[in-house]
Amino acid sequence: MTKVLVVTSGKGGVGKTTTTAAMGAALAQAGEKVVVVDFDVGLRNLDLVLGAERRVVFDLINVVHGVAKLPQALIRDKRLENLWLLPASQTKDKDALTEDGVGRVIHELRKTFDWVICDSPAGIERGAMLAMRYADEAIIVTNPEVSSVRDSDRIIGMLDSKTERAENGERVAKHILITRYDAGRAARGEMLSIEDVLEILATPLLGIVPESQDVLRASNVGCPVTLNSPASAPARAYHDAMRRLLGEEVEMQIPTERKGLMNLLLGRRAA
Amino acid sequence: MSVLRLFTGRAASAPVARERLQILLAHERSLRGQPDLLMQLREEILAVVSRHVLLDPDKVIVRMDRGKHVSTLEVDIELPNGADRAFASAG
Numbered sequence: 001m002t003k004v005l006v007v008t009s010g011k012g013g014v015g016k017t018t019t020t021a022a023m024g025a026a027l028a029q030a031g032e033k034v035v036v037v038d039f040d041v042g043l044r045n046l047d048l049v050l051g052a053e054r055r056v057v058f059d060l061i062n063v064v065h066g067v068a069k070l071p072q073a074l075i076r077d078k079r080l081e082n083l084w085l086l087p088a089s090q091t092k093d094k095d096a097l098t099e100d101g102v103g104r105v106i107h108e109l110r111k112t113f114d115w116v117i118c119d120s121p122a123g124i125e126r127g128a129m130l131a132m133r134y135a136d137e138a139i140i141v142t143n144p145e146v147s148s149v150r151d152s153d154r155i156i157g158m159l160d161s162k163t164e165r166a167e168n169g170e171r172v173a174k175h176i177l178i179t180r181y182d183a184g185r186a187a188r189g190e191m192l193s194i195e196d197v198l199e200i201l202a203t204p205l206l207g208i209v210p211e212s213q214d215v216l217r218a219s220n221v222g223c224p225v226t227l228n229s230p231a232s233a234p235a236r237a238y239h240d241a242m243r244r245l246l247g248e249e250v251e252m253q254i255p256t257e258r259k260g261l262m263n264l265l266l267g268r269r270a271a
Numbered sequence: 272m273s274v275l276r277l278f279t280g281r282a283a284s285a286p287v288a289r290e291r292l293q294i295l296l297a298h299e300r301s302l303r304g305q306p307d308l309l310m311q312l313r314e315e316i317l318a319v320v321s322r323h324v325l326l327d328p329d330k331v332i333v334r335m336d337r338g339k340h341v342s343t344l345e346v347d348i349e350l351p352n353g354a355d356r357a358f359a360s361a362g
């Protein structure tokens with residue numbers, strides 16, 4: 001049965017789009033048929049992170065408004081045949097998306113895909129609301145830092161009250177994904193610990209993605225990090241998170257960089 | 272305490288962050304679902320006071336401060352000059 005998964009956070013810039021691309025690619029590699037939907041109307045970026053920016057013709061709003069049919073707007077990934085993208089539009093009209101319109105598109109997507117992953121815009125306004133509206137599950141992307149944790153708490157409250165599931169008396173399955181984790185700063189007590197974040201948010205942990213240059217490198221070349229550098233620490237973290245999402249038991253660990261001596265001496269690796 | 276902290280002499284800030292978050296979120300969660308409580312209080316206080324003195328609605332501030340053990344409700348109403356006399360004659 002299809003799962004509609006929203007990737008959300010409240011706070012901006014915490015790694016939602018990176019996570020949508022990485023999890024989408026990881027699930028597709030595992031044989032699931034996946035569509036990633038960009039809800040960040042006016043600020044679309046998922047196309048860029050996936051390297052599909054030059055192939056966008058129609059978008060989510062065109063489909064909602066009946067200007068284009070869904071199959072015309074869907075873009076198939078060039079590397080993964082199981083991965084599709086439904087881009088956002090660049091128009092800034094916030095009211096371009098309606099609840100009914102989004103509902104119809106999600107309903108259509110459910111017929112074809114195993115996973116519909118919705119990349120939420122930042123904030124707690126209409127756009128974020130519509131992205132989570134029809135979700136069965138949610139990944140709450142959180143950085144171990146006070147404002148991000150506070151916003152995650154707000155978003156958890158919304159998932160429990162404003163989604164269609166919540167209104168029907170059902171639950172949205174919620175998972176915390178900690179990203180941009182810096183083990184060194186955590187050890188020095190400069191960053192909230194994972195235990196702190198989980199205790200405060202009282203929501204199960206899906207994974208821990210370390211802060212890493214590989215993420216930036218992957219988005220520079222328009223390729224999900226799980227595909228661009230599969231052995232890197234963030235890619236392994238996303239891969240583990242994907243397996244947990246599929247119900248597998250995977251031991252929780254914080255992947256670390258495996259640097260060779262030369263890399264240590266040079267202090268970095270070439271892309 | 273880590274060895275590093277012995278050298279730098281700086282206390283870890285994460286425990287402070289954790290404590291502040293816990294207090295803040297307990298407060299914010301308690302307000303969820305009834306987010307308009309303060310607005311409602313403000314409206315009603317404004318209505319009562321306006322029956323006796325003319326005042327600028329923008330100068331009525333109602334603030335709730337929730338502590339660990341007690342909470343305080345702070346009502347700050349700025350009255351225009353001469354309003355105290357209106358009070359005296361009303362009373």
Ligand SMILES: Nc1ncnc2c1ncn2[C@@H]1O[C@H](COP(=O)(O)OP(=O)(O)OP(=O)(O)O)[C@@H](O)[C@H]1O
Pocket residue numbers: 009011012013014015016017018019040045120121122179180181209210211212213215216219234
């Ligand atoms: N694990 C990581 N390590 C290093 N950089 C990261 C990591 N995750 C995300 N970033 C970087 O942080 C920035 C923001 O990431 P991203 O666009 O995924 O966030 P977002 O939550 O989608 O932002 P917005 O709220 O604007 O949509 C990007 O430059 C991205 O490359």
Ligand SMILES: [Mg+2]
Pocket residue numbers: 016017018040045119120121
């Ligand atoms: Mg984004």
